[in-house]
Amino acid sequence: MHPSGGALSVPPGFRFHPTDEELLYYYLRKKVAYEAIDLDVIREIDLNKLEPWDLKDRCRIGTGPQNEWYFFSHKDKKYPTGTRTNRATTAGFWKATGRDKAIFLGSGARRIGMRKTLVFYVGRAPHGKKTDWIMHEYRLDEDNVEVQVGRWLGGV
Amino acid sequence: MHPSGGALSVPPGFRFHPTDEELLYYYLRKKVAYEAIDLDVIREIDLNKLEPWDLKDRCRIGTGPQNEWYFFSHKDKKYPTGTRTNRATTAGFWKATGRDKAIFLGSGARRIGMRKTLVFYVGRAPHGKKTDWIMHEYRLDEDNVEVQVGRWLGGV
Numbered sequence: 614m615h616p617s618g619g620a621l622s623v624p625p626g627f628r629f630h631p632t633d634e635e636l637l638y639y640y641l642r643k644k645v646a647y648e649a650i651d652l653d654v655i656r657e658i659d660l661n662k663l664e665p666w667d668l669k670d671r672c673r674i675g676t677g678p679q680n681e682w683y684f685f686s687h688k689d690k691k692y693p694t695g696t697r698t699n700r701a702t703t704a705g706f707w708k709a710t711g712r713d714k715a716i717f718l719g720s721g722a723r724r725i726g727m728r729k730t731l732v733f734y735v736g737r738a739p740h741g742k743k744t745d746w747i748m749h750e751y752r753l754d755e756d757n758v759e760v761q762v763g764r765w766l767g768g769v
Numbered sequence: 770m771h772p773s774g775g776a777l778s779v780p781p782g783f784r785f786h787p788t789d790e791e792l793l794y795y796y797l798r799k800k801v802a803y804e805a806i807d808l809d810v811i812r813e814i815d816l817n818k819l820e821p822w823d824l825k826d827r828c829r830i831g832t833g834p835q836n837e838w839y840f841f842s843h844k845d846k847k848y849p850t851g852t853r854t855n856r857a858t859t860a861g862f863w864k865a866t867g868r869d870k871a872i873f874l875g876s877g878a879r880r881i882g883m884r885k886t887l888v889f890y891v892g893r894a895p896h897g898k899k900t901d902w903i904m905h906e907y908r909l910d911e912d913n914v915e916v917q918v919g920r921w922l923g924g925v
Binding site for chain 2: 626628629630632652
């Protein structure tokens with residue numbers, strides 16, 4: 614239930630289409646600080662246990678049309694002592710593509726975080742088969758932040 | 770103010786992107802019945818007194834990016850005794866294009882209204898100059914409904 618007493622919902626016609634800045638500076642920043650989020654629409658998931666095609670139901674917001682899905686996930690290290698992130702699922706793996714994009718606050722010069730783009734491959738590296746599933750992974754420019762927020766963009 | 774006591778707003782990241790059905794069956798139906806609308810984001814305007822390029826400020830919702838603008842308007846008859854609608858402004862006029870689209874409820878067979886597409890021309894008919902401003906005008910399949918809801922789509 615929402616603090617106001619109503620259901621966890623917004624009026625008809627509203628869709629969740631946050632900007633990069635809103636995702637990082639409102640949702641992820643509150644999440645890592647354990648602050649209350651006005652409307653807690655972003656689900657926490659285990660990225661290594663969920664295939665991209667399973668998330669449409671898991672990260673559903675309301676009943677309207679939806680072509681982007683949002684989630685919080687904890688970083689899973691590939692090796693206990695290393696810094697590399699494990700992005701494998703049962704069916705495949707996420708692989709970074711292109712360059713990370715810096716996210717700035719407002720129109721100002723203050724950088725608050727980065728956005729990484731990843732593509733899902735079915736199979737095991739280096740023999741995976743590329744799919745249409747794209748993910749944006751956002752991380753804050755703060756120390757020791759182990760939680761990330763992500764956006765899944767369609768796919769077939 | 771919202772009945773809950775908060776400001777007229779939704780949490781960060783939410784944008785107003787209603788479906789045809791939501792516009793007609795929730796917003797317009799409540800408007801013509803004088804029922805309360807959860808979050809009264811659709812402004813009432815006089816379509817004949819407002820140029821399309823003036824509406825970005827008038828029909829603003831929140832502070833996020835916006836490329837569609839919504840409004841309620843009363844039908845202005847061209848002639849007191851006729852049925853034709855006056856869609857002229859000071860600078861030009863709106864002209865219907867294409868075929869009206871029937872809007873159905875859910876996936877069912879019940880038709881609830883129609884959507885008309887119009888293009889804005891600068892000048893006076895028949896010599897107007899076509900622009901990129903597009904409008905969708907929605908009307909309910911009910912008797913004597915003089916209020917319509919519209920959606921403006923970009924333009925330059």
